[in-house]
Amino acid sequence: xxxxxxxxxxxxxxxxxxxxxxxxxxxxxxxxxxxxxxxxxxxxxxxxxxxxxxxxxxxxxxxxxxxxxxxxxxxxxxxxxxxxxxxxxxxxxxxxxxxxxxxxxxxxxxxxxxxxxxxxxxxxxxxxxxxxxxxxxxxxxxxxxxxxxxxxxxxxxxxxxxxxxxxxxxxxxxxxxxxxxxxxxxxxxxxxxxxxxxxxxxxxxxxxxxxxxxxxxxxxxxxxxxxxxxxxxxxxxxxxxxxxxxxxxxxxxxxxxxxxxxxxxxxxxxxxxxxxxxxxxxxxxxxxxxxxxxxxxxxxxxxxxxxxxxxxxxxxxxxxxxxxxxxxxxxxxxxxxxxxxxxxxxxxxxxxxxxxxxxxxxxxxxx
Ligand code: BMA
Numbered sequence: 001x002x003x004x005x006x007x008x009x010x011x012x013x014x015x016x017x018x019x020x021x022x023x024x025x026x027x028x029x030x031x032x033x034x035x036x037x038x039x040x041x042x043x044x045x046x047x048x049x050x051x052x053x054x055x056x057x058x059x060x061x062x063x064x065x066x067x068x069x070x071x072x073x074x075x076x077x078x079x080x081x082x083x084x085x086x087x088x089x090x091x092x093x094x095x096x097x098x099x100x101x102x103x104x105x106x107x108x109x110x111x112x113x114x115x116x117x118x119x120x121x122x123x124x125x126x127x128x129x130x131x132x133x134x135x136x137x138x139x140x141x142x143x144x145x146x147x148x149x150x151x152x153x154x155x156x157x158x159x160x161x162x163x164x165x166x167x168x169x170x171x172x173x174x175x176x177x178x179x180x181x182x183x184x185x186x187x188x189x190x191x192x193x194x195x196x197x198x199x200x201x202x203x204x205x206x207x208x209x210x211x212x213x214x215x216x217x218x219x220x221x222x223x224x225x226x227x228x229x230x231x232x233x234x235x236x237x238x239x240x241x242x243x244x245x246x247x248x249x250x251x252x253x254x255x256x257x258x259x260x261x262x263x264x265x266x267x268x269x270x271x272x273x274x275x276x277x278x279x280x281x282x283x284x285x286x287x288x289x290x291x292x293x294x295x296x297x298x299x300x301x302x303x304x305x306x307x308x309x310x311x312x313x314x315x316x317x318x319x320x321x322x323x324x325x326x327x328x329x330x331x332x333x334x335x336x337x338x339x340x341x342x343x344x345x346x347x348x349x350x351x352x353x354x355x356x357x358x359x360x361x362x363x364x365x366x367x
Contacts, residue, residue: 029221033116033177034250037223037289039366040358041320047358048351049079049118049323050337054106055098057327058339062102068327068339069359073352076360079179080110081323085122085132087164088157095122095131096326100164107168111176114364117168118179118225118323121161125192126153132191141198145205158213166219175221181293182210185229185255186242195232200242207244227253227293228279230271239278246286251320253293254279258309260301268309276317289320296324296336303344306351314356 027035040047050069053076055061057068069077082103085095093099107117122132127140127150137143144150161182168176183193183206191197193206214222226249233239243249254276258268276292283290292313297305314322327335338344352359358366 029175029177030223030250033179033221033223034289036116036363036366037251037320041289041318044318044356045358045366046314046319046356047078047116047321047363049081049116049321050077051081051083051323051326052096052098053077053080053337054110055082055102056329058329058335058342061329068335069337071340072338072342072345073349073359075352076110076113076115078358078360078363079116079118079321079323080106081118081120081181082107083120083122084161084164086124087121087160088123096328097330104164104168107176107178108170110360111168111170113360115360116179116321116363117176118181119161119165120181120184123157126150126157127192130192135189135192135194135197139197140192141202141206145198145202151209155209155213158210159217162214162217162219165214165222166217168221177221177223179223179225179251181225181227181253183207184225184227184253184293185231187228187233187238188231203242204244207248211248223250224248225251225253225291225293227255227291228275230254230256230275233275233278235274236278236281239275240282243282246288249286249288251289251291251293252279252283252286253291255294256292257295258297258305260297265309269313272313272317276313276319280317280319290317291319292317292322294323294325298325299333299335300338300342300344304347305344307347307354311351311354311356318356 053067053069057066060066067076083094087100110117124131125134125140127137127143128134130136144154165178165180168178170176185191186193186195186203188194189196226243228239256271256275258264261267280290324336327337327339338348351357
């Protein structure tokens with residue numbers, strides 16, 4: 001798709017959000033990124049994202065310039081998501097084995113090619129020392145905020161993510177803007193910051209603490225993404241019930257996966273309507289950007305999921321971006337984008353070629 005073509009299709013221009021040089025100089029890196037996301041949103045275009053895209057794929061790992069997505073459609077995703085899990089331990093590699101130094105280099109490379117980087121954080125449970133999914137001690141969140149030593153530990157850990165993000169610099173030494181999506185899927189029961197682990201106030205305090213730490217360090221390159229999971233979200237009220245407030249969030253996300261289950265298509269559509277529908281409404285009412293922050297069909301067992309399941313969602317809800325999870329080369333049956341040789345290649349190429357979607361080359365034009 002060319003920019004002219006998309007402008008014709010959506011009767012709008014991507015350049016409308018462009019700033020002159022003086023205005024650009026006055027903007028923080030976060031504001032520049034927000035401007036690009038707004039341009040996408042205003043144009044009815046959706047940027048495609050893939051987790052750990054250039055780190056490893058179905059049959060490879062850590063090869064320069066490799067990407068399952070690029071191997072299939074000739075272009076990198078517009079957005080690459082990375083996860084900071086275990087940075088809090090001082091480890092050299094994050095929880096899925098990606099070295100933090102490698103991650104930093106890839107973030108610089110993706111930014112240089114005009115793409116957008118996004119970060120999530122599957123951190124340890126500060127009470128038990130277990131992983132993000134350790135909910136073995138009741139009310140983890142309430143305990144953390146009731147205990148100064150635990151609050152201090154968490155504050156220090158948040159500071160380590162702030163340092164990593166604040167130190168992301170391009171070749172000219174400028175901070176690279178990123179999206180950060182901490183405390184995701186909090187409406188589910190599976191993370192220690194989940195729905196059963198504290199009150200809505202406790203959850204909001206997580207965000208407030210996070211922003212306090214980042215603001216005190218002067219970090220100005222973060223666009224903040226709020227992303228409830230479809231679990232326990234039956235509409236707008238559930239979606240917004242733990243929302244920390246407009247001053248903490250820029251993007252209203254929704255995490256809604258497709259599962260292999262009876263009547264899967266109807267159930268997925270219903271979950272999308274309840275959760276992504278709420279995100280779109282929240283974005284409209286709060287002046288934010290809407291996004292499908294995580295979705296996918298694990299191991300992609302059908303050949304037409306992108307055009308026949310995901311595309312209709314984007315037609316109904318033209319969100320600024322959609323991200324699918326990782327293509328693991330070690331975890332069995334754990335991939336979400338097609339790879340070379342996958343029977344869904346042609347379908348994915350059609351998804352890439354659609355006037356609605358944006359991959360890295362076109363993202364580079366949206367400044
Ligand atoms: C999950 C799976 C896990 C992984 C975690 C954090 O969805 O992919 O294997 O450890 O995300 O990336």
